[in-house]
Amino acid sequence: MAELNMTASLEDYLEAVFVLSGSNSEVRLTDIAAMLGVSKPSANRAVNTLTQNGFLKHEAYGAITLTPEGETYAESVLHRHKLLKHFLNGTLGVNEKTAEEDACKMEHVMSAETIEKLYNYLERQ
Numbered sequence: 001m002a003e004l005n006m007t008a009s010l011e012d013y014l015e016a017v018f019v020l021s022g023s024n025s026e027v028r029l030t031d032i033a034a035m036l037g038v039s040k041p042s043a044n045r046a047v048n049t050l051t052q053n054g055f056l057k058h059e060a061y062g063a064i065t066l067t068p069e070g071e072t073y074a075e076s077v078l079h080r081h082k083l084l085k086h087f088l089n090g091t092l093g094v095n096e097k098t099a100e101e102d103a104c105k106m107e108h109v110m111s112a113e114t115i116e117k118l119y120n121y122l123e124r125q
Contacts (some may be wrong), residue, residue, distance in 0.1 A: 004049070004053040004055075006073075008108035008109075009046065010046060010049065010050060011073075011077045011107075011108055012036060012054075013032065013036070013043070013046040013047065013050060014050065014055060014066070014070055014072055014073055014074040014077060014106075015033050015077045015078050015081065016035045016036055017032060017056065017066055017070070017074065018063075018066060018071065018074035018075065018077075018078055019035070019066055019078070020032065020035060021066065026062075026063040027063060027064045027065065028062075028063065028064065029043050029044055029047060029064065032047065032064070047064060050070065053068055054067055054069055054070070055067055055070035055073060056070050072111075077107060077108075080107040080110065080115055081103050081104060081107045082102035082103075083100065083115065083118060083119055083122070084102070084106050084107055084110070084118075085099050085100055085103035086122070087118060087122060088102055088103060091122070091125070
């Protein structure tokens with residue numbers, strides 16, 4: 001297994017599987033493509049990459065599930081997303097739609113140190 005360069009796009013796919021698995025008993029490729037607004041072939045390429053690198057399990061033409069490593073990573077991405085959205089909307093007063101869009105962009109580029117400091121700051125408020 002080669003070292004995976006986890007891109008923002010791949011993180012979005014992991015996050016989507018995590019969110020969908022909380023609301024559906026079975027996550028399918030079409031669900032992921034619809035949630036992210038991408039084509040099924042694009043979703044299939046990403047799912048294959050994440051499967052080959054141990055983040056997902058994908059039965060041929062069937063259910064997609066997170067591995068323990070994938071679940072941990074996806075939870076981390078979702079946590080960063082929620083924290084940033086809360087800060088932007090709740091603390092700074094950015095409207096909800098813009099806060100959602102900005103949080104989605106920011107979650108992929110902020111360091112763990114910055115996220116931790118932001119969490120600590122919000123805890124003190």
